[in-house]
Amino acid sequence: MDLIVRTLGNAGGLWLAVALLPGMAVPGTPSLTLTVVNLLVVGLVLALVNSLIKPVARVLAFPLYVMTFGLFALVVNGAMLMLTSRITDVLAGVSTGAELTLGLHVATFGTAIVGSLIVSVTSAIIVGVLGPSDHRNGH
Template sequence: MTNFLVKTLANAAALAVAIWLIGDITLDEHGGTGQRALTLILVALVFGLVNVLVKPVVKLLSLPLFVLTLGLFTLVVNALMLLLTSWISGKLDLNFHVDGFWTAVLGGLIISIVSWAVNLALPDRN
């Protein structure tokens, strides 16, 4: 349970940095700070579920592309997971939006780096 909470907080922090750095990744501007924080946590949960349920299947199906590109295809998969999160968040009325594929590639790169750094700093318990 603690590990799930740590990963969700890391995802929320990484998403917050991506929203802050990239103008085309947006979170609902309406509402107070508490409402935005709750929306960010909910989007982080959706992002975590997408990464746990969908990403392994996509990686398995695209294994030849990973080998062919020496792992650079990971950027494309991360971008697709971010776009899927944006789409699901829209369906859930969470007002998180990623505008375009290249924005998602840059956002996925930032999210990967920030979540890696946050996971290093936060305790890892099961």
């Protein structure tokens, strides 16, 4: 259930980031339904990247986190978004013959950092609203 909620949060954050940032885009000009499916797939990839790769990056970059008082997290989050973009570029190649075009394009690392801020804040709000109620009840 946690992965589903995080995927929905990421998809919402990605939608907002793509709408606000000219350097982020989804490929093609699909219908609303296909855009939602694409954002859900990209949101799932981002959730998996954050679950599997981000903890390793945090451990390796721990001295930089300490030296920058945690601001290096912005760089790591941007790198995770760029990695998600690269992974979904491969998915876009796989889905070439299909009706659904998958993927996310992030133009620059600066766009990735700003985009990751938007995705993080939006996702935190969505996960807070949709997440398990035991955390809200103090259990």
